[in-house]
Amino acid sequence: MNRLALPLFAVSLSLVTACNSEKAKHSEPPIFHVSSPLRTDTSIAKSYVCQIRSKNHIDLRAQERGYIQNIYVDEGERVHTGQALFQIMPNLYRAEFQKAQAEANFAEIEYNNTAALAEKGVVSENELALAKAELDQANAEVELARTHLSFATISAPFDGLIDRLEVRLGSLVDDGELLTHLSDNSKLWVYFNVPEAEYLDYIMSAQIENWRVQLKLANGRLFSEAGIVETIEADFDNETGNIPFRATFENPQGILRHGETGNIIIHTSYEDALVIPQKATFEVLEKKYVFIVNDAGIIEAREVKIAAELPHIYILKSGLEEGEHFLLEGLRLVRPGEEIEYDVISGSEAIHSLDLYTE
Template sequence: MNKKFLIYGAGIFAVAAILTTSCKKGQDQQQGDQAPELATLEVVEESTTLETAYPATLHGKNDVEIRPQISGFLTKVHVREGQQVNAGQVLFTIDQVSLQAAVDAAEASVKVAQANVNVARTQANNDKILLDKNIISPSAYQTSADQLNAAQAQLAQAQAQVVSARKNLSYSVVTAPTSGVVGTIDYKEGALVSPSTLLTIISNNGDMEAYFSMNEKEVLALTNNGQRTLNEALAALPPVSLMLANGEMYAQKGKIISLSGVLNQATGSAEVKASFPNTNGMLRSGSTGQVLIPTMAPSSIIIPQKATFEVQDMKFCYVLGDSSKVHSTPVTVTNTGDGKSYIVTSGLKPGDVIVTEGVGITVKDGMVIKPKKQ
């Protein structure tokens, strides 16, 4: 009797085990059938180029401040803001009435002084004849000779005043000292200006210069810890790129042309200057952007930024495991500079498969997916 019960009980347990296994397989099959199909990527090592971004300010190769050399009222503004001008082109005219009057007065003074010289010369010549005939004393002749010298000095002074008056008159016409683009004009016709007044700035923007800073550590790396000179380091640098303020890349490459040999004690950085061609005039003096300096990174693991998600300032990836289950894995990354991908410095190894679709949105830790290779 006991044997029958034991056999019967064992049979029940066997049937239950089979049913449980079958049920689990059915559930797994059902879960697999319902699993979302998501894009995945197999991690590999590859060489890549990193770009380090430096905030920069753009200036024309030669930005010239335009200030008047005399005081007066503006009577004419000949250019408009943003206009391209050539060297010598008239920019502003300052009231010339009083200046022309000063020229006329100075020229009249020259005529008076010239007449006085003529009179004094005639008197001195006559006195010389009388002196030779012993009619007058030497002191009398010396007096007339001194009067001639004084008249000639007054003539020279009057002539110098003419030169000065004409020069001031020429200053009333303000011209461009260089070719370039006209900047902001804050003073309009009728405004009183003086030599301290900044009328505008002419920016020679045929080539634009981008100014940015490197910290001491970056400067040391650039010079290989002092193993090469700054000139050697600059010559070895590849062409650099410029990212505009709107995030777009400037079409033409530039080159770093100088690096300050002295660090700013307040900031601990050195000023760097890069030059970019500006043949189409797209770049403007005073605008901002980012200079991107490329460096080669061999044997790097590159993953898309969209394959990561962030929790409490830590980044994670979903790595595909057994039975197509994904599990979150912490990773350490650095930016590549392209805004689209990361370099993984820890957390992944070649051969790992990561999810690149739906990360941070639909994918959850432990979820079963249908891998879809990219």
């Protein structure tokens, strides 16, 4: 019996010792990681959907009714100022011009004869004035007929690209009917909408003068030329709360075309900024807070203001000073006023272990 009881006692003692060891292990207070804000230079890039428009983009329309007699250009062709594009059958207008010119010649002969007779006193000054008025009217009719004849040829008012042809050879067109579009793509206007809060940030910043932006094309590549924001429209859209901006881009290689879409990229620089990981914050009633840890290890909740946001980090506007310690993780495990054990991780190590963009 004694031989059996001794081993059983030894086993029981080892079990009790093991349990006590586990309890001691669980009762040890956890060690938390704390860090400090990192002071660094960084920048953020914001993207806005945009629409690309030619600075000069017009409708070319017929100015007289008639049949299309000649089409001198093709779709997509580059044309130059004054180049003939279309001709509407000019027979009628040429005949009107010739008739007006003949009547003007006759009126001039009548006037010269009347003037000769007036010098001899055969006719009165009133008859001479009447002849002069008839000559002026005839000359005006010539100019009107010449203008109508010029309408038969539609020419390019500026250098540009021809769009789709809306008519074909021999088509009967009415006065004002669309023939095609003409676009001058040497300079493009790019429109994008900015929310009110971001508009105020931009307006109140120093970067508004000579404000350069980038254009990301539909294929994801950046356009080679930087643009300059030149105008902001007068009113906000009441439905969206946005206001349109317009940036101008030079297009020396002719890559951009009227009607394209893309994204405007605006970079905002923050020099000597304080940044913290987003995971170190929590939100209460739409306000951001961090847990401050003082030298005694006591937890305190403090509100922080955010100036801007990057992936995984916040750029601080206020709330923390350089050198102050905040709880880096385990926010759900502590409460204000509680004392904790902690290890300090440098702000640089805490930030650069994240996926972010700093300079």
